[in-house]
Amino acid sequence: MKGTKYMKIFKIIDEENDLLSGVLLYYEKSRTAIIELPEYLDEWNAPLLFTGYIKKKIYTIPRDMSFCWIKERVIPSGRQNIGDILNTHHLKSYDEMQFLEISDGRCSQDSLYIRKTDEVPMFVEERQQRNLKECVIVGNGRLLCFFYDGCVKKVDIATLDNVDADDIAKVIRHKGLYESGQIGVGGYYITFNNSIDIPAWALYGAKETLPLTLEDFKKFTQKNMLDTTEVCNTLECSRQNISYIVKKKHILPIKESVRGNLYDKCEILRYKW
Template sequence: MKIFAVKDEAGICKTPLMWLIYSPAGKMFFIELPDEVDPLNIPMPLDSLYKRGIRTVGSEESMQWVRLRIVPPDRQNIAQILADLKLQAYDEFKLLEYTKGRCSHDDYYIAHTSESKLPANLRKRLAKRVRDIMPMDDCRLAVFFQNGETKVCDLHWILAKPEFRSIARGSVFSALSVLHDGYGIGWGTGETEILYGDLYSSGISIPLSYEDVVGFIRDRILDTAGAAKLLACSPQNVNALRKRGKLNPIVEKDKYSLYLRSDIEQIRPS
């Protein structure tokens, strides 16, 4: 994760106006706005989002802000520009770094910083990013946050939004994944993402930690070899039990199966 402070070269505001976060793995930008600041100090057009109470800006809108500050991909001589910069392909991040985010429209620029140098309230906010997720029934999702909290989020409310209508109700979780650096969850494009702050504020806390789930998986789920060891038989016998319907795996693939330990214990000889 790369972090930039967005500053005003004219010196009107001495503190960073906002922070630009870049995820190299996902090639995504996110903007974090200060908690309390004069809206006049927020770069346009993000000031309108700030006035609506938005503090974390999604990847699409963040990318739009970045693209306003770099040479556009449809520039007539873009091939020569990329060659001069020794870039093999158009890369928003590298172009932004090269220009330090400066453009002719204003006095803003970007400067590298680290997470340890961010304000305490922003570090606390970022601690609510997503660590992992666990699908549940009825379009509910258990979300494990990086600060150690776990919340159950009802995703029914997103299905009514226009940008999410293409997601079939019965396959909400089929293409769902955690965004890079835990910025939320998404379905493949920036238009269908839910940021970590919205998940955190809408979720209901439950007394279940990520470590609890990992511990359950480690101790209570067995592969064929583990099932054979518990039953004191060969893996071939376990496969035979499965084929006869005496043992039902919770995951069944071409080359392996996974079983609940409790199901194995029910047929284990006394």
């Protein structure tokens, strides 16, 4: 999976040990950062902020902690003379990532710095194959996940390991929150209300793998979904008739919209029986 047009790529280098310590991916439009760590790192040579993840053998750092790493290395927004600093660097507003680039990511606390690159390193590309390509909310706390490597998994989020149990319980308990789920930048996570994230690697580790491809799913949708006009043609009736049938709950739309609904073709055919 290649980087997007609006993604910046930086190598995180340990100057003292001449070691690649990570890769920072920064998605400019959403101002989201993801840091990928090489698997040869251990708790002694990894960036200090990430040693807890290394101990758990987690090498893809969540977006909040990745951005925290950036913030720890730049001038804080509350600095008393921040206006003068912005003027000196010809910046219109405070932006952590711009300050990180200006300083090459250097910090007095360690020997790390960043170097911009145009290519996503191979180990990151290989890892990104386990990122989400599509994700469908299927109900009852379950997700149908399609990954870039072609793997498809049906995941009960209540059974996931290495994720915050309280957050998962909250998602399951609140229907609106659960149904707000959508894929985050780069397919690195699914986010609920842009506040609770489940990382792709946790979903990929689920046990239930399905012999199904994304193309199969798309084909199913194309062949088995009918819009209101197609239902009218199939049942040989008007939109008013369809509205009446729906109100009587003889057929139920899968998705409702002011422009028209979507229906399960099989259910419409059964209605003709």
